[in-house]
Amino acid sequence: MDWLEFAVQWLHVLFAVFWFGGSMYVTFVLMPTMQRIPPASAREVGRAIMPRMAMAMRIAGAVVIVLGIVRGIGWGPRNAAGTGFDFASTYGITWSVSILLALAIFAIGDGIVGRTARRLYGDDGLWAFATAGGLPPARFAALAGRLRTAGLAQLVLFVVALTCMILMRFGF
């Protein structure tokens, strides 16, 4: 057994579990819970979690992508000349698609989810209703909706990326 390959794959899967799992936790546990607690508390929790969450997801995503590239190029199928990774093989194509999927997931997470969450939780004006009562402003609903949609889009892409991982495991 190649222990370096083992270590690279082990770390790749560990960080992938954190990245994908963190995203599922936010979508299916954290966000629905935030909608059920008083808005002022939800805002405090949101403001406290977001910077740490953004950094953790950024690091996890970057490690997954880098180690996925190393794993494929280092131990994936060789080309006919034996000079390196066979990008044109089915495995090579699945691997390339995986990079695109992971970059899209990263961009949605860091760009749309991160930025929208910072706007939502950072703007005092959007949270006046939390103390004054009444309904949240239209912009609040728009930002919350964008967070939900982007989170779900990420999850769909994660599922497709995971399918690519299993395909490569079986040689495709």
Ligand code: HEM
């Ligand atoms: C997007 C999130 C990702 C997740 C959740 C993920 C998850 C996983 C998992 C669970 C495995 C183990 C599969 C198995 O042994 O059955 C794996 C393997 C692997 N991943 Fe990823 N991965 C992701 C992204 C990437 C990216 C971006 C690349 C590189 C382009 C990549 C390249 C690989 C390679 C080459 C393997 C080994 C496949 C094999 O030959 O058995 N992964 N990944």
